[in-house]
Amino acid sequence: MDSNIIFIFILAIFVGIEVISKVPSMLHTPLMSGTNAIHGIILFGGILVLADAATLPEQALGFIAVVFGSANVFGGFMVTDRMLQMFKKAKK
């Protein structure tokens, strides 16, 4: 096992806490939605397992994983943008 990966994991925990420590409650929903989109990176996990799938069940489940991950990442970013677009419009 690579100890670097653990090191990066620990650092990322602290960075994640640090970046949102001062966020106004009005942005809680968009922030939740935005981070929701970021974990849509699981799409790449789906792509990687489906690329190497050898049997039909593997292909089927990998395909579902890709659809799910893709919906998570695209839907997540789009719904967040739609929310935030309104904040911008109100500012003018």
Next chain:
Amino acid sequence: MSPINAYIIIGVSALFIVGIKLLASPKTARLGNLVAAGGMLIAFLTLHKPTGDYVWSQTWSINYTLIAIGIVIGLIIGAIGAYSVKMTSMPQMVALFNGVGGGAAALVASLEFTRPDNQITTFLAVSMLFATLIGSLSFSGSIIAFLKLEGKFEKPYTFPGQNILNGLVLLVILGLGGWLTFYASEGGTFTAFIVLFLLALFFGVAMVMPIGGADMPVVISLLNSFTGLAVAADGFAINNLAMVVAGTLVGSSGTLLTLLMCKAMNRPVSNVLFGAFGSAGGTGAAGGDLAGKTVKSIQADEAALLLAYAQQVVIVPGYGMAVAQAQHQVQELSEELAERGVEVRFAIHPVAGRMPGHMNVLLAEANVPYDQLCEMEAINPTMDRVDVCLVIGANDVVNPAAREDKGSPIYGMPIIDADHAKTVIVMKRSMATGFAGIENHLFYKDNTRMLFGDAKASLNALVAQVKAS
């Protein structure tokens, strides 16, 4: 990993971090979302297999066709969901997107775990089992949260011995997980693995069912951070650093966000998650001292006069406004009043609506400038000087029982002190209770007038009357 890959991953991680950072401020939030999306695009274009091969330079096979089709289907589902959903249903949509992410995380880990040729070390086995467990729990839990926000079985669902059953299920899950970790490399673990998968799905349902619909935002936030952690564990399992970084960022920031939300409601997170257990008998008694008291109702014309000749008006929006889609009428009324020289402010309770920030999003949609939106802490000290406080479809967040009635289930929750205003006008459909299911003492106060009816229709009447007076 080649040095080029390492630099790319550093760059992608930086984009995610900067993206989240920008998301935390109103001026830069939209840019932040785009920055994070940019990071995702770069990660996609540079995707490498665990072996170090560049994914997009491999020989095209049926699997790649499936990948392309899958991405397009997901894109279409995501786009339809994101752009067709009403602003009021935004929280449900986030719950669904989170759920499918959790499901994908569980599937990826499952496929890795059950792959026959895999050499699974203890560390990898723990990562894969963790991702399977948390991912499927997040999937089923999110679906239940979605249904609860859609109005299906909103009430906490409890039965005797529930916590014992859940505890037992959890024990079995942990036992199975331990056993699977130990025998991961020996094969013959398939059945046990499927049982673990199903139990985790069941546990997600069992965990969310006893929680009331009003607490779903906290649950979604928690499940969001769970999915993040599951994705990070998948990153360990398939040795993908970008997934580790992104998943962990979401996991830790999501956990903090969950705690911030609970703090806004003045409840420990354990109370939100396990509060329904054993509380079944306790809530009925609250509000009993209201017997015999009556509410005073008011008509739109009289309410309009009060508003038009006030100096300071505070509007408290709640979920009722969202349901009635009345944010545009609210904006119209506030503009009309402002033209008459009335100072109008909006008091936003941190958990008004179904999600923190829900009201801000809706009012922003209706072009209410966000400097008129005041947070609870800022507005409460000034409530004594307010002439009219207009409560639109908010209930529990203005219930003085939170301050006065020690027996009330919401005792101790910070509220907007609407009752401190000289006159309170409450717009409501009926005398039905709010999400907490308790009587609202505010409605029975001497300075409170009830304006019954659909919020949108009442507001239209108010705007017309204010214009006329």
